[in-house]
Every structure is written in structure tokens, then in C-alpha cells.
Amino acid sequence: MANSPSGDSMTQRIVRVLETFTTERTVQTASEIGRRAGLPSSTAHRLVDDLVREGLLERDDEHSVRLGMRLWELALRxxxxxxxxxxxxxxxxxxxxxxxxxxxxxxxxxxxxxxxxxxxxxxxxxxxxxxxxxxxxxxxxxxxxxxxxxxxxxxxxxxxxxxxxxxxxxxxxxxxxxxxxxxxxxxxxxxxxxxxxxxxxxxxxxxxxxxxxxxxxxxxxxxxxxxxxxxxxxxxxxxxxxxxxxxxx
CATH class of the missing domain: 3.30.450.40 (GAF domain)
Structure with a gap:
């Protein structure tokens, strides 16, 4: 995986995005995810969009983001x-x-x-x-x-x-x-x-x-x-x- 200027790999950045979700914090905006993951706003929005396309995250009608059903499906296999x-x-x-x-x-x-x-x-x-x-x-x-x-x-x-x-x-x-x-x-x-x-x-x-x-x-x-x-x-x-x-x- 390509590294960012900070040295983080793409995998590490994806993990940081997913780890912003907790049992109490189940819905967030892309901006909130970026801030909590310590990522630039543009990077966070791009990663969120990619993860939504792959089904690992889901976006509701108000553009808030939650963990996707595909992530749950893969985790159980x-x-x-x-x-x-x-x-x-x-x-x-x-x-x-x-x-x-x-x-x-x-x-x-x-x-x-x-x-x-x-x-x-x-x-x-x-x-x-x-x-x-x-x-x-x-x-x-x-x-x-x-x-x-x-x-x-x-x-x-x-x-x-x-x-x-x-x-x-x-x-x-x-x-x-x-x-x-x-x-x-x-x-x-x-x-x-x-x-x-x-x-x-x-x-x-x-x-x-x-x-x-x-x-x-x-x-x-x-x-x-x-x-x-x-x-x-x-x-x-x-x-x-x-x-x-x-x-x-």
C-alpha cells in the first residue's frame, strides 16, 4: 500500500477511519471521522467515499455515515x-x-x-x-x-x-x-x-x-x-x- 506524507499506509488510514466508530458513536459525518482519525479533510472524504462504494460503510439520506453490513458479513466468515x-x-x-x-x-x-x-x-x-x-x-x-x-x-x-x-x-x-x-x-x-x-x-x-x-x-x-x-x-x-x-x- 502507498504511504502518505506522514508515513501511514493506506491500510493504517482505513483502520483509523473504522476505529472512530464505537458502541456509543455509531453515526458520524465524514468531517467528524477525519478529525477523530487525524486525517486531512480531503483524505477522509475520499476514504469514506471509497469505503461506502465497497459497502464497508453506509451513508444515510442525511449524508451521515455508519458501519456497513458488508463489514459485518466479512467479519463473521x-x-x-x-x-x-x-x-x-x-x-x-x-x-x-x-x-x-x-x-x-x-x-x-x-x-x-x-x-x-x-x-x-x-x-x-x-x-x-x-x-x-x-x-x-x-x-x-x-x-x-x-x-x-x-x-x-x-x-x-x-x-x-x-x-x-x-x-x-x-x-x-x-x-x-x-x-x-x-x-x-x-x-x-x-x-x-x-x-x-x-x-x-x-x-x-x-x-x-x-x-x-x-x-x-x-x-x-x-x-x-x-x-x-x-x-x-x-x-x-x-x-x-x-x-x-x-x-x-
Missing amino acids: GSRALRLRQAALPSMERIQARVREHTQLAVLEHDAALFVERLSHPDAGANITRIAGRLPLHASSSGLVLLAYAEPDVQERVLAAPLAAVAPETVTDAASLRRVLGGIRRSGFVVSPGSVESVSTGVAVPVRDETGDVVAALSVVLPRETPTEVAITELLRAARDIRSALSRR
């Missing part, structure tokens, strides 16, 4: 996340019928917990996660599980970086976080009260594939004072069932 989600959904639905709160599935992606599925009861408590949303690995029960079983270089990179507090009880001390991760590997689950929101407790377990590798974290988010025993039992059972389902696919 042979997707590891889709295979995992399909294997996990029956178990997640069973958990949801028992806990009647939030049940979530997350994977490790670029040193963050990326949520690929979430089921919620209409009367469930607080929860800031969204499908296709991310949380820092140290700041959620799912992220802590993913970090506990991540490769050593990932763990060291995360532990060496500044650990921002998402909530007052988020673990931000590297030595304390190491102890938490060791506890997760010994017990096979984590109970994390107040790490994302003070009113909630996250409970999570690792999900393994047919080879035994940890490929995801399965979690529930409960009101702070809710007992966690039922959730732990259901999550551990579900993780075993998901592993079996993956081995059959």
Missing part, C-alpha cells in the same frame, strides 16, 4: 468469535434462566477483554459492558480471568503499564494483581466485587477449547450483595459444556 459464541449460547441461556442478571462472554484481544456476547434480564442491575465493547484486563472479572491464563509476555506487558482505576475498588497495584491472578489459577474462578462498578460483583471462569487452552472468559454480573455460590456452580458447569461443544465443531 470463519470467525473464531462466531464459533465460540455458537458453542456458548445454549449454556449462557441456561445460566441466564438461573441468575436472571447479566451473562457475558469475552475474549482476549489486543490486551483488553472484548465482549462478544451478552444476555441480560430486563430487571438486571447495573452493567457497563456492551457487545463489541472492551474493558481493561485488570478491571473486570472476565479480564482478570483472561489475564490469569494469558501468555507470560502479555501478563508482564499489562502489569508493567499504568493500571487505571475504573472504579474505586479496581486493583491498580501490580503486586496485588499478581496475587489475584495466582488465586484465579488455583481456584479456577474469580469473584470481583466493585472492580467496574461499586454496586456490582463480577464472577467469571475460564472457557477452554478442545485442546485445553483458555479461549474465553464466561461471567455474570450480580448486584453487590447477591450470594455468588449459585453463579459459580452454573459458570463452571457451563464452561465444561462449552468445551464439549467446541470439541464437536
Whole structure:
């Protein structure tokens, strides 16, 4: 790909355009995309026009832009996340019928917990996660599980970086976080009260594939004072069932 005067390749510029969209910011103008992507206006408009023609972006009657259906279609073809989600959904639905709160599935992606599925009861408590949303690995029960079983270089990179507090009880001390991760590997689950929101407790377990590798974290988010025993039992059972389902696919 040809480079721009700043040294960015065309691929990098396209990625920057697409990354301006978030779970909260789903519609933008081409000018807003350019500003957020750090691109000259003419470059941004040209890239947006090209991506609209290819179906990766869509433009509405008011000339605002959103992610296109073709991007979604391409992302799902042979997707590891889709295979995992399909294997996990029956178990997640069973958990949801028992806990009647939030049940979530997350994977490790670029040193963050990326949520690929979430089921919620209409009367469930607080929860800031969204499908296709991310949380820092140290700041959620799912992220802590993913970090506990991540490769050593990932763990060291995360532990060496500044650990921002998402909530007052988020673990931000590297030595304390190491102890938490060791506890997760010994017990096979984590109970994390107040790490994302003070009113909630996250409970999570690792999900393994047919080879035994940890490929995801399965979690529930409960009101702070809710007992966690039922959730732990259901999550551990579900993780075993998901592993079996993956081995059959």
C-alpha cells in the first residue's frame, strides 16, 4: 500500500477511519471521522467515499455515515468469535434462566477483554459492558480471568503499564494483581466485587477449547450483595459444556 506524507499506509488510514466508530458513536459525518482519525479533510472524504462504494460503510439520506453490513458479513466468515459464541449460547441461556442478571462472554484481544456476547434480564442491575465493547484486563472479572491464563509476555506487558482505576475498588497495584491472578489459577474462578462498578460483583471462569487452552472468559454480573455460590456452580458447569461443544465443531 502507498504511504502518505506522514508515513501511514493506506491500510493504517482505513483502520483509523473504522476505529472512530464505537458502541456509543455509531453515526458520524465524514468531517467528524477525519478529525477523530487525524486525517486531512480531503483524505477522509475520499476514504469514506471509497469505503461506502465497497459497502464497508453506509451513508444515510442525511449524508451521515455508519458501519456497513458488508463489514459485518466479512467479519463473521470463519470467525473464531462466531464459533465460540455458537458453542456458548445454549449454556449462557441456561445460566441466564438461573441468575436472571447479566451473562457475558469475552475474549482476549489486543490486551483488553472484548465482549462478544451478552444476555441480560430486563430487571438486571447495573452493567457497563456492551457487545463489541472492551474493558481493561485488570478491571473486570472476565479480564482478570483472561489475564490469569494469558501468555507470560502479555501478563508482564499489562502489569508493567499504568493500571487505571475504573472504579474505586479496581486493583491498580501490580503486586496485588499478581496475587489475584495466582488465586484465579488455583481456584479456577474469580469473584470481583466493585472492580467496574461499586454496586456490582463480577464472577467469571475460564472457557477452554478442545485442546485445553483458555479461549474465553464466561461471567455474570450480580448486584453487590447477591450470594455468588449459585453463579459459580452454573459458570463452571457451563464452561465444561462449552468445551464439549467446541470439541464437536
